[in-house]
Amino acid sequence: MNAIATTIDIKHRVRRRARLALLLRESAARAFRWIAIGFGALVILAGAVLTPLPGHVGLPLLVIGLMIVLRYSFQARKTFIKWQKRHPKLVFPIRRLMRREPExxxxxxxxxxxxxxxxxxxxxxxxxxxxxxxxxxxxxxxxxxxx
Structure with a gap:
């Protein structure tokens, strides 16, 4: 009887550790997503500030920041798709720049x-x-x- 109780206790511990590991992974992924979205927003902001200045630094920064935010934010992706449907001529160049091999x-x-x-x-x-x-x-x- 003692051996059965020990085996059940070991199984409980293994399950608890697995749940804890899953919770830690999910929390780390969520934190990384928020950090990536914040970094992308900062890059977009820097691109918006640099766009009117001489030199073409602002537009690539805007595109890179947009790529980062769209990669990690579901709400931003939905908004981007709405913009794409409403204003295809404005969004098409950005989509071409966001491809794997941009033109x-x-x-x-x-x-x-x-x-x-x-x-x-x-x-x-x-x-x-x-x-x-x-x-x-x-x-x-x-x-x-x-x-």
Whole structure:
């Protein structure tokens, strides 16, 4: 009878330790999530402050902070999806930058064209678009002619 009581006591201790280990893991994961969200918010704040300054440091910081917050916050993810549905043209470049292999140059080029279109209303004043077409024609001519 004493041996049976000892075995039951050992099983109880093992279960208690397993529950305690699970509780500690969950608490550590929750604490890490909150720390990561706070760090991401600080990076977003730093990016927002640096965006209007000369040099292009602010936008990458905003994207990195947004990636961190979206990774660890369910509420932020839901809000981001709502924004994506409401304003797809605004959110699409950010989504392209958040991919595993971001297309940074393409996003920058697209944003430059959009800014040029916004600032210079008349199509004949837009230099980037004209330059792109000239370069495209030049490359097509050079590749078409055999050497």
């Amino acid at each position: 940074v140059l393409l996003v920058v080029w697209q944003q430059m064209l959009r800014t040029e279109k916004l600032v210079l209303r008349k199509a004949r004043w837009r230099l980037l678009k004209k330059t792109r077409k000239r370069v495209k024609r030049y490359v097509a001519r050079k590749t078409a002619k055999p050497a």
